[in-house]
Amino acid sequence: MENGASSYLRFLSGEKEGFAELVREYKDGLTLFINTIIRDIHISEEAANEVFLKLYVDKPKYKAGYSFKTWLYTIGKNTAINYMKKFRRTAYSSVDDLCYISDETDIEADYIKSEQNLLIHQAIKALKTEYAQVLYLVYFEELSNDEVSKVMGRSRKQVSDLIYCAKKALRAELERRDSNG
Amino acid sequence: MDKYDRCAAALMELGDSIIEEKKKKSALIRRVSFSVSGLCAAALLCFGIWKTPALQKPPEIPQVPEIAAVTTAAAETSAPAKSTACMTTAAEVKTTRTSDNSASGVQTTAAASESRPVSTHTAPVNTAVQQAAQTGAVETIVTAASTAPVQTTQAAEETTQAVTTEKQSSPADGESAPSQQESPVEAEEPGTEGYNYFTMDELGGTYILTSSIDPAFVDDHIKNTVLTGTSSQGEIQSRAAIYSVQGIAPEVMTAVTFGSQDSYSVYCNYSYKPATLGEFMEAAGITRYASLDKAYYYDLSNGYEERYYTGIDTQKVIDMLLGCSGAECYSYSEVTSDKTVSDLTLICDMSSALPMSRAFGINRRGYVTTNLTSGGLAFNIGADKAEEIIRMITDNYGGTVTPSGEDGANTPV
Known part of the structure; x- marks a missing residue:
C-alpha cells in the first residue's frame, strides 16, 4: 500500500498524524495541479485546502482501484471545477484563517527543483489548460495514462492524443522562449 | 513545526469546528424532529379518539318507553298497593296515579295520561318524566284511553275500551323494574315509523314522541328532512316533514309526518326551557x-287526605298564572326536590287541540312545576302567589275526598 493510502487509513482510524502526513506529502502537488485549472496560485491553494478539509470532515471512502494520488487529484479537479463554476467561497472555503504556504515561499520553486524543470513548468503554464493539466500529471506527478484519464475524466485514447498535442505545443512554446532569449 | 504541520494543524482545527457545528445541527434537528413527531402522533391520536364512533357521547336522551296496546280494561288494577289517586276525564282519558302515602306525606304531582305515549310515575316524589327516567327501579304504568270517546264514569272498568300501557324501567342500576302489569298485550304501530325521539339542532332540542x-291543528311547514331516530329495533332513518302546531312555538313541540x-x-x-312562566304559557x-x-289537593293537616276538585274556572287560574309571568324558569335538575313536590296538582288538559293531558303542580314553597314538555320545569312564583292559587281553589270549590289504598280507587268518589 502506498504511503498516501496508508496515511489516510490511519487517519480514518483516528490517528490525526496520518492527516498531517497527507498534507505534508500532497499539499504542494495538489495545489500546483489545481493551479493548472484555476491558474491562480492563491485560489488553487485555497481549493487544495478545501480538498483536505473534505477529507478531514467528510472522511470519504477511499477505493483501492486507483492510487491514492489519483483519487486525491480527482477530488482536487472536481473541487477546482466547482470553484471555477461558483467562483465564490463555500462554507469549506472560509479558510481565511488558514496559513497560506504560497505567501511565505515559492511553491513552484520549491517543488520544481531543477532549472530545466522550472523552465518546462513555466512554459507549461503558458499552454492551454488541458495541455498544462495532462503534462503536469504525466511529467511532474508521474501518473500513468490510466491514472491521468481517471483524474481528467477522459478516455485513454483522448489522454494519449492530448499528451501528443500538449508535447507539440510545449515544444513550440520552448522554441519560442528560446528564440526570444 | 514546519509550514506543512502548521497548515495541517490549522486545517484540523477548522475541520474540528465544522464537525462540532455539524453535530450541534444534527442534534438540534433530531430534537426538533422528535418533538414534531410526538406532536403529530398526539394530534393523530386525539383526532382518532375524537372520530371514533364508539367513543362519541350519545345525546342525552331520556328513557322513551316502548308502546303496546292493551285490550283490557283491567290495566289499572295492577297499580301498586299504595296507589291512592285516580281520575277519569270526559275526553277519553283515564289516569292511573300512584303516590306514596307514607308518614312523610310526600305527594305526587303528575296526574296525567293520554291516548298516546305518556308517562305517569310511581315515584314517591314529583313524577315528571325526567325524574322517572333518573330513578332506578321505578316502573311506570300508564293507562290511556283509545281514541274512542268514553263517557265519564265512576267505574274504572267502564272508562276504557283499549288502553295503552307503557312500561318504563331505568337501566341505570342495571336491573329491570319488577313487572306490575299482567294485562294481555298486543303490539301496536305507533304510526310514526318507530321514532321515539329525534333531535333537531336548528330548534335546539331533543323531541320526544x-x-x-x-x-x-297542523300549521306552517318548517322543513323536510331525513330524521335519524331510535326505535326498539335500533337506529332508523326516514324522510319526514316537520310542521309547527297552531298556537304553539316549534321550540316547544312540532308535528311530524313520515x-x-x-x-x-x-x-x-324535552330540552325546552323558557326564560319565564309567561313565555312558557304563551x-x-x-x-x-x-x-x-x-x-x-293533598291535605296533610289531618294525616293524609287527597281531595279532588272539578269545575275550576280555567281562565281565572290562567290569569293568576299570568300574573306571575316574570317567574324565572328552572329545570328540575336545578332545584331541589322539595320545591318540585306539589301541594296541589292542576290537570292541564290540552284535548281541545291534542289528545294530551299534563299537569301543573303548585308548591307552597313558591314553585309552579309542569311536565308539559316532558322535561320537568319549575317556575319560581313566590310562596305568596302559590298560596294564593291554592287558596283560590280549595276555598272556592268543593273538593271530594279520594280514598286511597283500594283497588279501583283511582276515580273520584
Whole structure:
C-alpha cells in the first residue's frame, strides 16, 4: 500500500498524524495541479485546502482501484471545477484563517527543483489548460495514462492524443522562449 | 513545526469546528424532529379518539318507553298497593296515579295520561318524566284511553275500551323494574315509523314522541328532512316533514309526518326551557288550549287526605298564572326536590287541540312545576302567589275526598 493510502487509513482510524502526513506529502502537488485549472496560485491553494478539509470532515471512502494520488487529484479537479463554476467561497472555503504556504515561499520553486524543470513548468503554464493539466500529471506527478484519464475524466485514447498535442505545443512554446532569449 | 504541520494543524482545527457545528445541527434537528413527531402522533391520536364512533357521547336522551296496546280494561288494577289517586276525564282519558302515602306525606304531582305515549310515575316524589327516567327501579304504568270517546264514569272498568300501557324501567342500576302489569298485550304501530325521539339542532332540542294530532291543528311547514331516530329495533332513518302546531312555538313541540302518511304525530321538545312562566304559557299554547278545571289537593293537616276538585274556572287560574309571568324558569335538575313536590296538582288538559293531558303542580314553597314538555320545569312564583292559587281553589270549590289504598280507587268518589 502506498504511503498516501496508508496515511489516510490511519487517519480514518483516528490517528490525526496520518492527516498531517497527507498534507505534508500532497499539499504542494495538489495545489500546483489545481493551479493548472484555476491558474491562480492563491485560489488553487485555497481549493487544495478545501480538498483536505473534505477529507478531514467528510472522511470519504477511499477505493483501492486507483492510487491514492489519483483519487486525491480527482477530488482536487472536481473541487477546482466547482470553484471555477461558483467562483465564490463555500462554507469549506472560509479558510481565511488558514496559513497560506504560497505567501511565505515559492511553491513552484520549491517543488520544481531543477532549472530545466522550472523552465518546462513555466512554459507549461503558458499552454492551454488541458495541455498544462495532462503534462503536469504525466511529467511532474508521474501518473500513468490510466491514472491521468481517471483524474481528467477522459478516455485513454483522448489522454494519449492530448499528451501528443500538449508535447507539440510545449515544444513550440520552448522554441519560442528560446528564440526570444 | 514546519509550514506543512502548521497548515495541517490549522486545517484540523477548522475541520474540528465544522464537525462540532455539524453535530450541534444534527442534534438540534433530531430534537426538533422528535418533538414534531410526538406532536403529530398526539394530534393523530386525539383526532382518532375524537372520530371514533364508539367513543362519541350519545345525546342525552331520556328513557322513551316502548308502546303496546292493551285490550283490557283491567290495566289499572295492577297499580301498586299504595296507589291512592285516580281520575277519569270526559275526553277519553283515564289516569292511573300512584303516590306514596307514607308518614312523610310526600305527594305526587303528575296526574296525567293520554291516548298516546305518556308517562305517569310511581315515584314517591314529583313524577315528571325526567325524574322517572333518573330513578332506578321505578316502573311506570300508564293507562290511556283509545281514541274512542268514553263517557265519564265512576267505574274504572267502564272508562276504557283499549288502553295503552307503557312500561318504563331505568337501566341505570342495571336491573329491570319488577313487572306490575299482567294485562294481555298486543303490539301496536305507533304510526310514526318507530321514532321515539329525534333531535333537531336548528330548534335546539331533543323531541320526544308525545301524541297524535288532528291535521287541522297542523300549521306552517318548517322543513323536510331525513330524521335519524331510535326505535326498539335500533337506529332508523326516514324522510319526514316537520310542521309547527297552531298556537304553539316549534321550540316547544312540532308535528311530524313520515313518508307518505297522512297522520301527524306531536313531538315535544324535552330540552325546552323558557326564560319565564309567561313565555312558557304563551309558547306552549296554555292560554289557547289548556283546560285547568280539575285539581288534586293533598291535605296533610289531618294525616293524609287527597281531595279532588272539578269545575275550576280555567281562565281565572290562567290569569293568576299570568300574573306571575316574570317567574324565572328552572329545570328540575336545578332545584331541589322539595320545591318540585306539589301541594296541589292542576290537570292541564290540552284535548281541545291534542289528545294530551299534563299537569301543573303548585308548591307552597313558591314553585309552579309542569311536565308539559316532558322535561320537568319549575317556575319560581313566590310562596305568596302559590298560596294564593291554592287558596283560590280549595276555598272556592268543593273538593271530594279520594280514598286511597283500594283497588279501583283511582276515580273520584
